[in-house]
Amino acid sequence: MKKVTLFRGIRGQRGQSILEYMLVLCVIMSAVLLVISLMKKSHFFYKNISEPLVRHITYNYKYGDPKAQGWDEGSPKLHIQISRPNEGQTFRLFQPRE
Amino acid sequence: MPPLTIAKKKSDESGQVIIEFVIVFSMLITTIFLFVQMAWGIAWGHYVHYATFMASRAYLSAGATQADQFASAGTVLRQTVKVHGKDYFPFLAPSRGGGERDATGTEPVKGAMVGTHPEAIGKEHSRLYSWAEGVQYNFNLKLFLLPMSKMIASDGAGKNIMPPGGGKGIPWKGVIPFTSDSFLGREPNVDECLQEMTRLSTSTGINRGDNDNFVEDNGC
Numbered sequence: 001m002k003k004v005t006l007f008r009g010i011r012g013q014r015g016q017s018i019l020e021y022m023l024v025l026c027v028i029m030s031a032v033l034l035v036i037s038l039m040k041k042s043h044f045f046y047k048n049i050s051e052p053l054v055r056h057i058t059y060n061y062k063y064g065d066p067k068a069q070g071w072d073e074g075s076p077k078l079h080i081q082i083s084r085p086n087e088g089q090t091f092r093l094f095q096p097r098e
Numbered sequence: 099m100p101p102l103t104i105a106k107k108k109s110d111e112s113g114q115v116i117i118e119f120v121i122v123f124s125m126l127i128t129t130i131f132l133f134v135q136m137a138w139g140i141a142w143g144h145y146v147h148y149a150t151f152m153a154s155r156a157y158l159s160a161g162a163t164q165a166d167q168f169a170s171a172g173t174v175l176r177q178t179v180k181v182h183g184k185d186y187f188p189f190l191a192p193s194r195g196g197g198e199r200d201a202t203g204t205e206p207v208k209g210a211m212v213g214t215h216p217e218a219i220g221k222e223h224s225r226l227y228s229w230a231e232g233v234q235y236n237f238n239l240k241l242f243l244l245p246m247s248k249m250i251a252s253d254g255a256g257k258n259i260m261p262p263g264g265g266k267g268i269p270w271k272g273v274i275p276f277t278s279d280s281f282l283g284r285e286p287n288v289d290e291c292l293q294e295m296t297r298l299s300t301s302t303g304i305n306r307g308d309n310d311n312f313v314e315d316n317g318c
Contacts, residue, residue, distance in 0.1 A: 046254025
């Protein structure tokens, strides 16, 4: 009968692929977490997705123009009813000159 | 018969297809529901525009008193954007009530403002502001259903998203704040009509006391 030693067990190649898989997974996960933390630190999602998207959609929905503003925003502009017509022009929708 | 070992089981590839299917299918379902939710939100946004328009029409129409006009607008809103007094889709587009509304004022249903816009209060007799009576409805919309949605939504939380030309910003809370305005003005109601016709009658020396005839003549 052969002697089974601990040394012989370690030298076996069984489990090599799973070990390599785990190591590669660790490296990939570390890289992903590093990238995500850098993105969060620089507010990547906020600056590139949330802010431009919300700014565009909100005013486009409310006034029909992403650049328009009304009284609710504090400084009305490009608002068909709030803005006064230029001198000499009398046409405006819903709104006569005072 | 050869013995069945754990190593033999691991090398078996019979489960690979089902695992790949589950991974791809979950990604596919996420993408599909992203578009479903976006479409749902956009459709709801259009519907709310229609609802505020209908409510402001009800407010515009003459009634016995201004309270009647106000009640009519509230009734339309309750029937269009609420069900049993609650939001239709609280998981998708919850109403934004109280001080979170763009224009504060009387709130017959949560998220709504009915009446004169705060900026025009006290200027009702000016023709530049006479249109500023109507209905506003505020709600939030969740547009993100991506796997990283929470991370995207929480990024930059608390910051103010400023309008293109400066002014009052939008506090970023991970949802898109939508506001539907419909300011059509308001017709004089019967009470106001009688008051005005009586005033005119008195000021012109006609002095008719039969106020009912004013309304029958469509004096307003």
